[in-house]
Amino acid sequence: MDFLRPTTLAEALAVKAERPDAVPIAGGTDVMVELNFDHRRPDALLDLTSVPELAEWSTSDGTVRLGAGVPYSRVITELGESVPALAMASRTVGSPQIRNRGTVGGNLGAASPAGDTHPVLLALDARVEVASVRGSRILRAEDFYVGVKRHALAPDELITAVHLPDNAGPQQFAKVGTRNAMVIAVCSFALSLRDGRVGAAVGSAAPTPRRAPAAEEFLAAELPWGSTDALPDSLKRRFGDLVAEAASPIDDVRGSAAYRKHALGVLARRTLTWAWDEHRTGERACA
Numbered sequence: 001m002d003f004l005r006p007t008t009l010a011e012a013l014a015v016k017a018e019r020p021d022a023v024p025i026a027g028g029t030d031v032m033v034e035l036n037f038d039h040r041r042p043d044a045l046l047d048l049t050s051v052p053e054l055a056e057w058s059t060s061d062g063t064v065r066l067g068a069g070v071p072y073s074r075v076i077t078e079l080g081e082s083v084p085a086l087a088m089a090s091r092t093v094g095s096p097q098i099r100n101r102g103t104v105g106g107n108l109g110a111a112s113p114a115g116d117t118h119p120v121l122l123a124l125d126a127r128v129e130v131a132s133v134r135g136s137r138i139l140r141a142e143d144f145y146v147g148v149k150r151h152a153l154a155p156d157e158l159i160t161a162v163h164l165p166d167n168a169g170p171q172q173f174a175k176v177g178t179r180n181a182m183v184i185a186v187c188s189f190a191l192s193l194r195d196g197r198v199g200a201a202v203g204s205a206a207p208t209p210r211r212a213p214a215a216e217e218f219l220a221a222e223l224p225w226g227s228t229d230a231l232p233d234s235l236k237r238r239f240g241d242l243v244a245e246a247a248s249p250i251d252d253v254r255g256s257a258a259y260r261k262h263a264l265g266v267l268a269r270r271t272l273t274w275a276w277d278e279h280r281t282g283e284r285a286c287a
């Protein structure tokens with residue numbers, strides 16, 4: 001197996017163009033599992049850990065540009081104020097060791113329906129920046145996921161960054177697992193309330209991570225945006241029902257389809273209560 005180790009983005013893209021079969025490796029927390037279990041025998045690995053352009057984040061014009069290779073531990077410590085829901089999701093990933101290595105770019109590259117960052121990217125209208133020697137392009141997160149563990153990258157492309165709104169108002173992430181840590185989501189949910197718009201997305205509850213458009217439209221229209229009152233239970237219940245309806249989960253070892261739908265309704269109501277409390281009081285809950 002060839003081990004290719006570029007030290008600049010330009011070099012990495014040139015290598016990927018020449019060797020589209022080379023499997024990118026960032027933190028390796030998915031790739032190494034596949035190699036160890038002999039699920040994959042690539043002819044070449046393309047190590048991205050020495051590419052400085054992938055390892056930084058920056059903000060400008062109300063947008064956070066998060067390099068694909070920034071590990072979760074840095075998202076948690078450095079971006080908790082700017083993108084709280086992504087920090088919340090990052091905190092639930094694996095263990096400290098996994099969070100020190102694993103990256104949002106790797107979560108996207110694996111494109112597992114259960115990946116924890118996906119509902120957050122969808123709810124926040126994130127954009128995925130990808131590049132090749134042919135140039136770069138920006139994809140909406142919902143256009144990135146095209147099937148179970150399949151994404152929209154061309155063979156010569158790499159994920160370079162994710163673009164997210166900076167400090168975009170109340171946002172939440174919640175996940176159900178069979179225990180509190182080191183667990184793949186049974187289901188997960190992310191919510192964002194900003195400027196009269198609602199983002200809502202489910203994870204581990206369909207072949208791909210997906211938005212809940214009917215729930216988003218209902219809530220955007222029904223929320224009493226200017227009010228400081230608590231929300232009526234009937235509104236939260238309807239929102240929860242619409243979120244559950246957006247899912248098309250399967251029965252598997254982690255949970256039944258019926259349980260996943262039920263749990264999504266609960267997560268939707270719960271996160272809405274927290275996000276609305278932040279909206280009406282200005283104080284963040286559970287960040």
Ligand SMILES: Cc1cc2nc3c(=O)[nH]c(=O)nc-3n(C[C@H](O)[C@H](O)[C@H](O)COP(=O)(O)OP(=O)(O)OC[C@H]3O[C@@H](n4cnc5c(N)ncnc54)[C@H](O)[C@@H]3O)c2cc1C
Binds near residue numbers: 029102
């Ligand atoms: C013990 C354990 C616990 C885990 N717990 C969780 C969890 O709770 N939640 C969760 O979501 N995940 C979990 N994971 C999975 C994994 O940690 C995440 O998916 C992580 O985000 C992968 O990031 P990485 O940088 O390690 O990716 P890698 O393993 O390096 O790569 C993953 C995939 O992305 C591709 N890739 C990486 N970078 C790029 C790039 N820049 N451009 C194009 N393709 C790229 C690789 O080729 C590969 O297909 C766990 C894994 C382990 C081993």
